[in-house]
Structure formats: structure tokens, C-alpha cells
Amino acid sequence: MSETPTELELQPSVQPSSQPEPELGLQPPSQSDQQPKPWWRNLQWLLLVLVGFSSCAAMLGLIYYLHHHLHPEDQPAAVSPCVSAACRSASARISPSTDPFTQPCEYFTSSCGSDGRSELSGGRMRGQGIPGHPQNQKDRSERRGQDGEDRRQTEDRTLDRKTLLLQHLREVLETKDGSSSLAVEKTRRFYSSCLDTRSIETAGAEPFLSLIQKLGGWAVSGQWNRTDFNSTLSSMMRDFATFPFFNLYIGKDPAEVSRGSSRRYIQIDQPDLLIPIKWNSRTQKSEAKTETLRPFLASCQRYLALLGAPPNTNMIHVGVFISLSSELAVAASPLQHRLQEGQLHQRMTIRELQRQAPAIDWLRCLQAAFHPVSLGEEDLVLLHNLPYILQMSRIIKKWQNKHELRGSGPLHTYMVLNLLHTLMLAMDFRFSGTAKNFSLALGDTEGEVPRWRRCVLETERGFDSVLTHLLRQRTEPRQAEEMIQHVFSSFKSKLNQLQWMDQKVQQLLVKKVGSLTPRLWTSEESSEAELDLLFSEVTVGSDSFFSNYVQLLSLWQKRRNKLLVENREAADILSVSPSLLGNELLLPLGMFVPPLFHHTYPRAMNYGATGFLIAKDILHLLLPNIFSHTESVNAAADCLWTLYLNATKPAGRRASLSMAQQQELWLQFSALQVSLQAYQQSLQQRPGDSSLSGRAHTHLFLTAFSQVNCDMDPYREFMPLGPSFFITVVCSRTNQCPSTPRCSIRPQQNSPNTC
Numbered sequence: 001m002s003e004t005p006t007e008l009e010l011q012p013s014v015q016p017s018s019q020p021e022p023e024l025g026l027q028p029p030s031q032s033d034q035q036p037k038p039w040w041r042n043l044q045w046l047l048l049v050l051v052g053f054s055s056c057a058a059m060l061g062l063i064y065y066l067h068h069h070l071h072p073e074d075q076p077a078a079v080s081p082c083v084s085a086a087c088r089s090a091s092a093r094i095s096p097s098t099d100p101f102t103q104p105c106e107y108f109t110s111s112c113g114s115d116g117r118s119e120l121s122g123g124r125m126r127g128q129g130i131p132g133h134p135q136n137q138k139d140r141s142e143r144r145g146q147d148g149e150d151r152r153q154t155e156d157r158t159l160d161r162k163t164l165l166l167q168h169l170r171e172v173l174e175t176k177d178g179s180s181s182l183a184v185e186k187t188r189r190f191y192s193s194c195l196d197t198r199s200i201e202t203a204g205a206e207p208f209l210s211l212i213q214k215l216g217g218w219a220v221s222g223q224w225n226r227t228d229f230n231s232t233l234s235s236m237m238r239d240f241a242t243f244p245f246f247n248l249y250i251g252k253d254p255a256e257v258s259r260g261s262s263r264r265y266i267q268i269d270q271p272d273l274l275i276p277i278k279w280n281s282r283t284q285k286s287e288a289k290t291e292t293l294r295p296f297l298a299s300c301q302r303y304l305a306l307l308g309a310p311p312n313t314n315m316i317h318v319g320v321f322i323s324l325s326s327e328l329a330v331a332a333s334p335l336q337h338r339l340q341e342g343q344l345h346q347r348m349t350i351r352e353l354q355r356q357a358p359a360i361d362w363l364r365c366l367q368a369a370f371h372p373v374s375l376g377e378e379d380l381v382l383l384h385n386l387p388y389i390l391q392m393s394r395i396i397k398k399w400q401n402k403h404e405l406r407g408s409g410p411l412h413t414y415m416v417l418n419l420l421h422t423l424m425l426a427m428d429f430r431f432s433g434t435a436k437n438f439s440l441a442l443g444d445t446e447g448e449v450p451r452w453r454r455c456v457l458e459t460e461r462g463f464d465s466v467l468t469h470l471l472r473q474r475t476e477p478r479q480a481e482e483m484i485q486h487v488f489s490s491f492k493s494k495l496n497q498l499q500w501m502d503q504k505v506q507q508l509l510v511k512k513v514g515s516l517t518p519r520l521w522t523s524e525e526s527s528e529a530e531l532d533l534l535f536s537e538v539t540v541g542s543d544s545f546f547s548n549y550v551q552l553l554s555l556w557q558k559r560r561n562k563l564l565v566e567n568r569e570a571a572d573i574l575s576v577s578p579s580l581l582g583n584e585l586l587l588p589l590g591m592f593v594p595p596l597f598h599h600t601y602p603r604a605m606n607y608g609a610t611g612f613l614i615a616k617d618i619l620h621l622l623l624p625n626i627f628s629h630t631e632s633v634n635a636a637a638d639c640l641w642t643l644y645l646n647a648t649k650p651a652g653r654r655a656s657l658s659m660a661q662q663q664e665l666w667l668q669f670s671a672l673q674v675s676l677q678a679y680q681q682s683l684q685q686r687p688g689d690s691s692l693s694g695r696a697h698t699h700l701f702l703t704a705f706s707q708v709n710c711d712m713d714p715y716r717e718f719m720p721l722g723p724s725f726f727i728t729v730v731c732s733r734t735n736q737c738p739s740t741p742r743c744s745i746r747p748q749q750n751s752p753n754t755c
Contacts, residue, residue: 079697082690084600093595094693100706100727101699105743108725109648160714161576161591161613166456168593172470173459183531184470186540187463190552193545194425194455200545201428205306207546208423212307218416219409220309220317229400229411230361234368236415241553244418245328245360245392247271248369250563253345253382262567266366267345268353269384270332274421275325276442279334286333288326295441297322302434303420320410321417324399331391344384351377356386357393359400370561425454426549460574462555466531468523468573471589476599480520480592483606486678486685487614488518488585494674498632505629513622521579521586523571578617585621587614596708602690603682604697608704611675619667619674620715627663637662639755640669643729644721657720664718669755672705672726676736699738702727729755 081087100107173191193199212218215235216227236242247269256263276292279285300318309317338344354362354377367375383389399410424431436448460467492513500506526534538555540548563570569581575588591597597610619626627633641657657665679701683689689696695703706724731737732744733755 079689079691081694082600082602082692084598086594086598086600087602087690087692090595090598090601090605091693094695094703094707098703098707099695100702100724101737101739101741103742105647108722108728108743109644161596162574163453164596165574165576165590165593166453168474169456169460169467169471170452172467172474173456179528181528181532183463183466183528183535186535186538187459187466187470189540189542190463190548191455191459193540193542193548194458195451196543196545197429197451199543200426203544203546204428205308205431207544208420208427209307211419211423211550212416215416216412218412219407220304220307220313220413220416222310222313224409224412226409227412229396230364232412232415233360234365236419237365238368238371238557239554240419240422240550241557242415242419242422243271244415245271245396246389248366250560251382253347255345264563265380265382266370266564267382267384268389270388271328273325273329273332274418275322275329277329277332279337284333284337286329286331288329292442293322295438299434299438300417303417303431306430306434307420317408317410317413320405320408321414324395324410324414327395328392331388331395333385333388338385343386346383346386347380348383348386349378349380350375353381353383353389357389359393359396369557370564373561373564422553423546423549425458426546457574458549458552462552462559463535464559464573465523465526465534468571468589469526469528469531471573471593472522472525475589475592475597477520477522479599479606480587480589480597482682483611483678484518484520484587484614486607486681487611487675488516488618490674490678490681491615491618493677494670498630500630502629509623509629515583516580516585517583518585518587520592521571521575521588578614578621580621585618602692602696602700604679604689604700605692605704607675607679607682608701609708611678612671612705613708615674615678616668616671619671623667626667627659633663633666636669636755637665640665640726640729641720643755644725647725647728655720658718660718661720664715665720668719668723669726669729672723672730675705676701676730697738698736702730702737 173188176188179185212221213223215232216225217223233244236244237248249267249269250264251267252262252264275296276289277286278289280287297318300321301314304314304317305311333343348356350362350366354360363375363377366381396411399405402410420427420431421435424435495510495513498506538551540551571586572588573590576590578585578587578591580586591614592610595609596613597606637657641662676698683697692700706727728741728744731741
């Protein structure tokens with residue numbers, strides 16, 4: 001029984017074999033051949049030759065015109081190579097093995113992640129669902145190549161965008177560019193001191209013990225001045241960004257945002273407790289995890305021992321600390337519960353808060369934390385867990401009234417141990433090692449975050465304006481802006497091609513998109529003189545990271561406090577995805593960094609990598625539920641999936657796709673189409689482009705696309721195939737590719753063309 005031919009197949013492109021010419025026998029000429037030809041017969045042959053030459057010349061001229069004028073983007077001829085330092089580095093990464101036009105079919109039919117490539121964490125998470133909430137993300141680690149250049153190049157391809165940005169900032173901080181700016185010098189000196197673990201180890205616990213003495217000592221050492229509770233708490237918040245009993249941050253009220261208000265408020269939330277807790281859905285209360293109490297106890301004992309606590313009193317202070325932590329844990333609750341109970345963004349004046357939770361001197365503490373902002377008792381604050389705040393106040397009052405414990409200062413010790421965790425990065429390895437062992441005991445299997453990565457993140461907390469200045473110097477904003485405009489224009493063209501189910505939905509969406517102004521999201525540019533003045537009072541030593549870090553906490557506080565008085569949304573230098581702010585579509589500077597983008601790269605490379613990612617991000621941001629509004633998504637996804645299944649020829653029943661998978665398949669293919677059209681628009685506006693590694697225009701565009709399409713994608717779980725497969729679709733259905741890939745799609749008769 002003959003096999004039914006499939007509609008489409010992937011097959012290697014082969015050249016037709018030449019047929020052997022028949023042997024030519026020598027035969028004697030006939031008599032007719034020997035007769036003389038008339039003169040007009042010679043003239044006829046001459047005319048035929050002239051006509052033939054003229055036809056060939058005309059055909060060659062037509063081919064040249066079509067080749068060079070209708071599709072200039074596909075023609076690498078007479079293209080000058082890029083020879084900048086950034087291009088030389090990129091060329092070293094783009095080896096012949098990365099050329100999609102020479103890859104076997106297996107390269108295009110593997111799904112995301114099937115070849116063992118790993119995806120790292122990305123994005124800076126904000127708020128755990130609460131607008132304005134401070135970042136509370138733990139960065140994952142990445143493995144560094146240890147086995148030669150090939151492995152390092154492989155791992156470079158598997159890094160997420162956030163990691164690529166941090167690596168670029170690392171390079172900026174570690175490169176001596178001859179800048180005379182004192183602010184730049186202080187920034188690099190801070191980063192360098194963070195990496196200097198030898199000096200940190202040499203200092204040991206002494207810097208922290210000296211800091212405790214400045215705070216009045218503590219009962220653990222037997223030397224405590226019995227400092228006032230609210231005085232110590234105010235100092236912790238003002239000078240060290242430490243919030244033992246409640247969290248503070250700045251944000252907007254969602255109810256007002258919906259009405260167009262941009263006003264920001266002080267927001268008060270439950271703290272990040274040191275003791276591990278879990279939510280009991282039966283009692284509707286949190287409780288300490290009993291299985292973690294033993295390792296938590298051991299880690300607390302270890303900390304006190306490292307800080308010189310006498311062995312005979314160590315256990316007493318640890319027991320009191322755990323008891324107090326457990327009581328506070330009971331009052332805490334997870335975000336989802338508070339959301340259901342309507343406990344988020346509860347408005348209250350500072351005066352009313354003082355009346356309901358009197359253990360805290362609220363006005364004094366808030367004035368200290370947000371100095372020099374002027375605050376009064378009638379100012380409003382937003383609460384995110386009022387039941388916790390009330391119970392926390394009662395717990396503090398109770399512990400203050402325990403006469404038998406007054407000499408041991410449990411509340412003061414509790415604050416000091418919280419301060420220790422704030423300063424953990426500046427402590428020697430014995431402390432960080434204890435924290436790591438406790439994490440392992442809790443089942444945390446994530447690898448340790450590389451020191452350089454933590455140092456870059458901490459440097460950004462205090463010196464963000466300097467890093468923004470340095471990043472702008474290495475980026476060409478004009479080229480980034482041009483790419484944004486071309487991609488957004490191409491995106492709007494894509495919208496007009498869709499077949500909508502509801503005209504009202506189409507009109508609303510088109511109106512919304514038409515009202516948006518896309519732009520590069522950066523802070524106001526500061527000169528080096530302005531930066532020097534801003535950081536003139538900051539002293540950064542080269543051999544004392546502890547004191548440098550204490551200063552950084554103060555800088556971070558000042559940076560945060562500006563949010564209360566500034567209406568302009570500060571650009572986030574660590575952001576790597578676009579966002580909406582009013583009628584503006586903001587694309588952060590962090591999206592335009594090597595190896596994805598460089599102002600000296602050929603535009604084909606920039607559009608193939610960064611252009612594709614921008615298009616994909618915009619589609620995700622503006623069309624989150626596009627599947628339910630247009631039939632085009634289903635039709636295109638079915639077409640692509642059919643092509644893929646026919647190419648891979650799986651045995652047995654063919655799997656169908658979910659709605660989320662169909663939408664993601666259409667969206668990523670559309671992103672490739674949008675970015676390719678944007679690149680062509682750029683060529684029409686500014687003809688000519690350079691080459692890299694002998695590749696140019698569409699060839700280089702698709703090469704760059706093939707390097708980022710899978711591992712850079714936070715939505716990869718919804719992708720049923722590797723987007724590299726799209727290259728074969730584009731090259732089989734359009735004339736945009738410079739040549740036929742080694743592996744190409746062979747269309748069968750009457751095959752659909754809805755992709």
C-alpha cells in the first residue's frame with residue numbers, strides 16, 4: 001500500500017545532478033555540406049548573432065535592475081565589512097556553525113529547550129502584585145564557562161537579557177576609560193571594593209561590632225546603654241535602610257491611578273521576617289515552620305558566637321529572639337489573603353495610625369526615614385496589613401513590659417540581628433556561609449549568585465545615575481530611537497492585516513495603539529560636573545567595603561525619598577522590557593546592550609536580535625488576548641503547526657495546540673515578520689548596510705535572529721517549537737532570502753498559504 005504524500009516536507013536542498021552528454025561520433029561530411037552557401041545565408045547568421053547578443057544584454061540589464069533596485073536588502077555584494085571593536089567581538093561569536101543557511105533539518109525542528117540549553121531568571125519583579133512595592137527578587141546564578149572558549153560561547157548564547165545587561169554593566173565598571181569624573185571614579189571604586197573579598201575577610205566582624213557600639217551596644221555582649229526603642233528604630237530606618245518590624249516604600253494608589261492621578265504615598269507593609277513561616281489555611285494564620293526551627297536556631301547561635309557572645313548567655317538571647325519572631329509571624333499573612341480581605345491600600349492619617357498602634361512613634365520614625373521630606377500628622381499613608389500593624393504594636397508593648405527581660409533587651413537584640421542581615425554582603429565569609437547553610441537546610445537548591453553579579457546590583461542601588469550616564473555613553477540613542485519607531489510602525493501595519501471578529505474591538509485597539517508614543521526610556525542626562533556635585537559628600541575607600549556599603553544604604557534612602565516629591569517616573573536602568581506609562585510606550589536603555597545591540601553593528605544584526613525582541617515584547621504587552629479577537633491567529637498558527645508536523649513526521653496521532661500555544665506561535669512568527677519589515681523600512685530610509693563574517697542584509701538578519709529566538713524568551717513554555725523553524729517558512733514563502741537554506745520547505749500542490 002503506497003504512502004499518502006504529505007502536504008509539505010522539510011528536505012535538504014540539493015543541486016540537480018548533471019546528465020552525461022551522449023558520445024559524439026565522427027562522421028564524414030555529406031555532399032550537401034560541401035556545397036557553397038549563398039551570401040544571404042551568411043547575412044542571416046550574422047543578424048541572428050546580433051539579435052542574440054542584444055537579447056542577452058537586455059536580460060542581464062533587467063536581472064541587474066531587479067537584483068539591485070527591487071530587493072537591495074538581499075544583496076551582500078559591494079558591502080563594506082564592519083571593523084569596529086564591537087563587531088570584531090561579535091564576529092568571534094558568529095562562527096560558520098551558526099549560519100542558519102548551512103544547518104541540517106534537525107536544527108530547525110528541535111523545540112525550545114530540547115537541545116539542553118538552559119534559561120536563567122530574567123526581569124526585575126516588582127511588588128508581588130502591589131504597585132510600588134520594592135524589589136524582592138532573588139537573582140539566580142549562572143554557570144561560568146570553565147572548559148575552553150567553545151563552552152563559554154555556548155553559555156553566552158543561553159543567558160537571559162537581564163544577565164546580559166548585568167554583564168555589560170560589569171564590563172562598564174571594570175573598564176578604565178580615562179574618565180576624569182570623580183563620581184565615576186567613586187562608583188568604580190565602590191564596585192571594586194565589593195569584589196575585594198580578601199579585605200573583607202581580613203576585617204572580620206570588627207566593623208559590625210564597632211557599629212553596634214555606636215548604636216549603644218547590646219545586651220548580648222553585656223554592654224548596653226539601654227537606648228530608647230524608638231530612637232534606635234529611627235536610626236535603623238534612616239541610616240541603614242533596615243525595617244525590623246514593618247516595611248516602608250513609596251507608591252501610588254491604584255484607585256487614583258485609574259482616575260489619572262500620579263500622586264505617590266508612603267506605604268506601610270508587614271516586614272520580611274527572618275524566621276521561615278507558612279500559612280495555615282484552616283486557622284487563617286501564619287506560623288513558624290516547625291521543621292525549620294532547629295536549623296534556624298543553629299544559625300542564630302552561630303551568628304551570636306561569631307559576634308563574641310559568651311557561651312553561657314548565647315542560648316538565652318537566641319531563645320528570646322526566636323520567641324519574638326514567632327509571635328510576629330502569627331500576625332503576618334500572604335498577599336493573596338490580604339487581597340481577598342481588602343486589606344491593601346487602606347488610607348489612614350499618621351495621627352490615626354498613632355492612635356491605633358501606639359508602640360511606634362510613627363511621625364518620628366517616618367520623618368527620620370524620609371528626611372528631608374516634610375511630614376505632618378495629617379499626612380495620609382497607605383497600609384497593606386492593618387491587622388498585622390495593630391498586633392505588632394501590642395507585641396512590642398508586651399515585650400517592653402516584661403520586667404524579667406528588661407536587662408536582656410530582646411527588642412534591641414531583634415533589631416541588631418535584622419541589621420546584620422541587611423549588611424550581610426559586607427560581612428566576612430563566616431557569616432555568609434552560615435546564611436548559605438541555612439538556605440540549604442530549607443531545601444534551597446539554587447546555586448550561589450556570583451559575587452560580581454551581586455556587586456553590580458548593589459552598585460546600581462546607590463550610583464544608578466552614574467551607571468545611566470556611563471550606559472548612555474556606550475549607546476547611540478539616535479539609532480535606538482530609530483529602531484523603536486520602525487518596529488512600532490511595522491507593528492501597526494501588522495494590526496491592519498488582521499481579520500477581526502468584532503469591529504468595535506478593532507477600533508478600540510487601533511485607537512489605543514494610535515494614541516501611544518513610543519520612545520527610549522532614560523532619565524534626564526546629567527553632565528559629569530553635575531554628577532560630581534551630587535556625590536561630592538560621598539567618600540568611598542578602596543579597602544573598606546563595610547563603610548562603603550553603609551554609605552550606599554544612605555544613598556539608596558535618598559534615591560527612594562525623591563519619589564515622594566518628583567512626579568516624573570524615574571527610568572529603571574535594570575529594566576529589559578517595555579512598559580506603558582499613560583500614553584507613552586517606554587523602552588528602557590537596558591534593551592540596547594551588546595551582544596544584542598551596538599551602534600556600530602550592521603543594522604541587520606541589530607534588527608534581527610533586538611528588533612525581534614522589541615516586536616515580541618510589544619505584541620505581548622499590547623495584545624495579551626489577541627486569540628479571542630481575530631481569526632488570523634488560529635489560521636496562521638494552524639498553518640505553521642502543520643508545516644512543522646509535516647517536516648518532523650511524528651509517528652502516531654498528531655498533538656493539537658492549546659489556545660495559549662497557538663497565540664504564542666502566531667505572536668513570535670509575527671514578531672519576526674514585524675522586525676524584518678522594520679529592517680527593510682530602515683534600508684529604504686537609509687540605503688546601505690555593513691556586513692559581518694561575510695554575511696549581510698537578510699542573511700545576517702536571520703543569523704542574528706537564530707541566536708536569540710529561544711533562550712531569551714520568558715514565554716518559552718508556551719512555544720511548541722523552536723522559532724528557528726520560522727526561517728525555513730520565510731525563505732520558502734517569500735523572495736527575501738539571499739539563497740535557499742540547506743534545509744528548506746518543499747510545498748506540495750494546493751498547500752495553504754495562510755502563514
